[in-house]
Amino acid sequence: MRNLWRVSLVFVVALVAGVQPGAQVRPAGGAATPASRAGEAGKQAAAREALAVRLIDAVDKRFDTYDALQKQIWALAEVGYQEEKSSRLLQSYLAANGFDVRAGVADEPTSFVASYGSGKPVIAFLAEFDALPGLSQQAVPEKKPVLAGAPGHGCGHNLLGVGAVAAAVAVKDWLASEKRTGTVRVHGTPAEEGGAGKVYQVRAGLFDAVDVVIDWHPGDRNEARARSSLANISAKFRFHGISTSAAGAAHKGRSAVDGVQAMTYMVELMREHVPQETRIHYIITRGGATPNVVPDFAELWLYARQPNAEVLDGVWTRIIDTARAAAMGTGTTVDYEVIHGAYSLLPNQYLATLVGGNLERVGGVKYSAEEQAFAEQLRKTFPPEDPDVPSLSPGSQEKVQPMQSTIETGDFSTDVGDVSWTVPVAGQLSAACWPPGTPGHSWQAVAAGGTTIGTKGAMVAAKTMALTAADLFTNPEHIRQARAEFEKRRGANFVYKARVGDRKPPLDYRR
Helix, strand or coil: CHHHHHHHHHHHHHHHCCCCCCCCCCCCCCCCCHHHHHHHHHHHHHHHHHHHHHHHHHHHCCHHHHHHHHHHHHHHCCECCCCHHHHHHHHHHHHHCCCEEEECHHHCCCCEEEEEEECCCEEEEEECCCEECCCCCCCCCCCCCCCCCCCECCCCHHHHHHHHHHHHHHHHHHHHHHCCCEEEEEEECCCCCCCCHHHHHHHCCCCCCCCEEECCEEECCCEECCEECCEEEEEEEEEECECCECCCCHHHCECHHHHHHHHHHHHHHHHHHCCCCCEEEEEEEECCCCCCECCCEEEEEEEEEECCHHHHHHHHHHHHHHHHHHHHHHCCEEEEEEEEEECCCCCCHHHHHHHHHHHHHHCCCCCCHHHHHHHHHHHCCCCCCECCECCCCCCHHHCCCCCCCCCEECCCCCCHHHHHCCCCEECCEEEECCCCCCCCCCHHHHHHHCCHHHHHHHHHHHHHHHHHHHHHHHCHHHHHHHHHHHHHHHCCCCCCCCCCCCCCCCCCCCC
């Protein structure tokens, strides 16, 4: 694989330098020859390979440090906008390694921007660190919560943040030692899981000076591809009624729960009459305190998703109408609070290809005997496979999945979408932090993420991102090409407008 990487690198370097196959180039002091062209390209390829080795070694040497750091954040398992300790751990580590850290940006107490260097280009990494409610789990291959009902890192954000920091520190050390111009950043972005933390940073203009953002996400495979996602919006609908005795004075009461039920019934009827790619899901977060009291308050938290943001706006208007109709029909009143809203991802095929080449260079994850035994035990607990969506086979964590030539829309949403409409984003990069076949947002993902299996995957991502950042720092053509594709896909008339409007971050949405 390394030889193939070197051959392709020579060709790419030649193209970037403006050398076309068969062209005659006249270097200073003599006539151009194919041998001289190949020699210069070979020198550049060798220099790039030496830098790759250097960055990979820099990450590997701190494996134990990053393993301990990610496990600390895994154990804290703090949910969105409550990640005080997790955020401080990353901030402290970055500050100790020479970064200037600004905390509490964009009205988000647990957010930060850490910077090193000066001037252009500005390359940024995204660091997340929020956990999911209700997924508490020990780092063992059987279902065993640390504390039943408590949060857990079922989406691997403990690994995501540490992987981004590991890449940034390796790149910073290289920039410093070579006294190179340029700026490396880490954006600490809280509450990705439903709190839209990045949206408020985008709205505050914190990405305006960034040239390229590099992102990744934990998964059960090693893969780089350009793809889009689902735009989404969510709100908490709060119904207010009249509280009375459910037995002695029910006729005088108006049940807020009736309002919630009426709304959910109408939403269910809507499902037949929306575009098939639309997703609507909800939970009842408040449904009364006791059956013998007519509840005067009830709350529904609802998400809607759609690949097309304009179509989603139309669906959302109809959902608002169901809330108003439900209140009218049940004699209650309703108000709602938008919790988050995000754009779909704007893909960038050029950057995805660049990331994919570096991922091939880094390679996959190799398990120790102990890790292999853990993975085999965990696999026995997986839910039955969907025959239409076959999972990866055991051992595939050692491989890199082939690059996809087509751009598809994933069945997920992320606030990275808003970032991608503001600045070119290098993604989607996935690294095998869980055994192949592990479903996301599961106790199995929590269990694996709290072990060295998770750390090894995060280090694959860190190395790949560090190599990609080095490419961007050393070759301006990459940034120009990425920007050209970004502008073309975004369109000349696009004007960013946050889908959360002018509201403040919902700091209490998980309380």
